Amino acid sequence: MTKKPSKTEMSRVCVQCGARCCRYIATEIDTPTCKKDYDHIRWYLMHGNIHVFVDHEGDWCLEVESSCEHLAPDGSCTNYSNRPKICRQYGADHQTCEYLAEDAPYEFRFSTADEYEAWLDKKKVKWRWKK
Ligand code: SF4
């Protein structure tokens, strides 16, 4: 088992990483099960800076690329003492940190509606509306 990095090591690693976890938000969404759901995800993905991914637990998540307003140009946090709990917890266990974890943070991820539609087609999901 890999040794968990100390807080000091973690801040050094975070600088090397470029603070990637401060550059987006992600929130869980319902697992798509019907045409309306498939269409909603297509709609999300037709917008810039939006991704949809499925994590290792099979949960579907919407990811919005957007840097935190407290992220300084050098990668440090200007609101460190008042940062949200999710920021405090993330990276505390290096298996939850996307930079240090051995596996990708998701099972699969879509960045465009085309990618998602191709995935639905491959799975033979009927997502198209009748003309
Ligand atoms: S992804 Fe990991 S290494 Fe990068 S800033 Fe976040 S906690 Fe630090």
Ligand code: SF4
């Ligand atoms: S509050 Fe600080 S640690 Fe949290 S996302 Fe913003 S810059 Fe990163």
